[in-house]
Amino acid sequence: MNPRSNPSMVMKNDRSAAMSLRGFRSGVFIKSAVFFGLAALGVLAGALPLLLRSTPLSAQNPESPVPTVAVVTPKPARPVSPLLSADVKPVQEAPIYARANGYLKRRYVDMGDAVCEGQLLGEIDAPELLQELQRARAQLAQAEAALELARVTAQRWAELVKSASVSEQENTEKQADYRLKKANAAAARAEVQRLEQMVSYTRITAPFTGMITSRSVDVVDLVVAGAAKALFRLAQTSRLAVFVQVPQHMARDIQVGQEAEMTVPELLGWTFHPRVTRTAGVIAADSRTFLVELELDNLNGEVLAGSYAQVRFKESGATAALTLPSRAVLFRPEGARVAVVRDQGVVELRAVTLGRDFGQTIEILSGLNATDRVIASPFESVAAGATVLATMAESEERSQ
Known part of the structure; x- marks a missing residue:
């Protein structure tokens, strides 16, 4: 269908x-x-x-005309003293050069030997120098004999001129000859002293107590005075000098006598305590750092000179900056502000100078006191002169 x-x-x-x-x-x-x-x-x-x-404080709770806010007080910043690189050097170090020409006759020390001040390290054989000294002594004897004769002659002529037995001219010549012989004798004596001093340089002695850190000569090696090659190198390692380049912002906190903590990477668990002995007094323009020298007793030789170390300066008593929670700071076009609750709950927007940002907290360099009450989390619309009811934040109550 x-x-x-x-x-x-x-x-x-x-x-x-x-x-x-x-x-x-x-x-x-x-x-x-x-x-x-x-x-x-x-x-x-x-x-x-x-x-x-963005709602005004007075409009958040229509039943209460005075809003309640949590406040915190600024806390001192924890001291942050960074680890600084340091160079460890002997407190006294010197290369020992030859002052006389010759051959190394004897060597009494070697690398690693501890020596005392004045200890004999080696002797140089310098026969030409000894011969020069003998000749100079002979010339001195001649000069002294001629001086004695000139002295006697000058005295005799001085008496004869009184009786007109000799002329004034002859007497003047004899007196001048005496002075000439006297000067010759003095020159000969100075030459002898110079050569005696040069002969003393054939005995190589230690200028101070320390350790021989290097030796570059051996017996019968030719030694040349004034050469760039050092015979020995001596270092005093019982005391060490520690040099640290301190950043500019820490320079004013460094004081002579201040104690520091020093660690060496190879000596795990060891902490040394050098003290500041001197400072450069100026900040280097190229690196903006402040050179500081510390001194460390090293009688047992735990620290090797020339090592790399790290130094942390202990607090010098400088006033620590204050910190606030980061959320307590308002960033306005006119600058950083914090909402301070004054007497009778009146809000004041106070300008502050910020320092380091630690994440959850921020450093306040100026503008606050440790007793100020600051709104922990202010609203952007908070205005100066507003009235609030301040209560301590939970973190403040736990800290108390």
């Missing part, structure tokens, strides 16, 4: 199609309403903190 030939069947089909269309439209409307409702809730949840933060 053809459905079109039956009017009742056609009407039934049209009614079913209309009902299906209305069901589809109502489903789409419900889904759209749910979607837009969820989107509105998300926008409201994201904007609510901003709305609360």
Whole structure:
């Protein structure tokens, strides 16, 4: 049977199609309403903190005209003394050169030997120098003999001129000859003394107590006076000098006599305590650092001279800066501000100078006292002159 030939069947089909269309439209409307409702809730949840933060303090609690805020007090910053690189050197060190030409006849010490001041280290054989000294002594004897003769002659001529037995000219010549012989004798004596001093340089002695750190000659080696090659190198290692380049911001805290802590990477668990002996007094323009010298007793030789070390200076008693939670600082166009609660709960926006940022806390260099009460988390809209009810923050109560 053809459905079109039956009017009742056609009407039934049209009614079913209309009902299906209305069901589809109502489903789409419900889904759209749910979607837009969820989107509105998300926008409201994201904007609510901003709305609360921008809401004036007096409007947050309509039932209480005076809002309650948590306050904190500034805390002294923990002293941060960085580890600084240091060079460890002998307190006294010197190369020993030859002062006389010759050959090394004897050597009495070697590298690593401890020596005392004045101890003989070696001897130089210098036969030419000894011969020069003998000749100079002979010339001195001649000069002294000639001087004695000239002295006697001058005295005799001085007596004869009184009786006019000799002329004034002859007497003047004899007196001048005496002075000439006297000067010759003095020159010969000085030459002898010079050569005797040169001969003494054939004995190589230690200028101070210490340790032989290097030796570059051996027996029968040719030794030349004034050569760039040192015979020995001597260092005093019982006391060590520690040199540290201190950054500019720490320079004013360094005082002579101040104690420091020194560690050497190779000596795990060892801590040494040198003291400041002197400072450069000026900051180097090229590195902006302050040269400091410390001294360390090293009688047992635990620390080797020439080592790399690290030094940490103990606190010198300088006033420590204050710190606040980072969230307590307001960054305004006119600069950093903090909300200080004064007497009777009046808010004051105070300018502060910031220092180092430690993450959760920030250093306050100036603008606050340790007794000031600062709003721990102020709203951006907080204004000077507002009245609040201050309560201590939970962190403050735990610290007390």
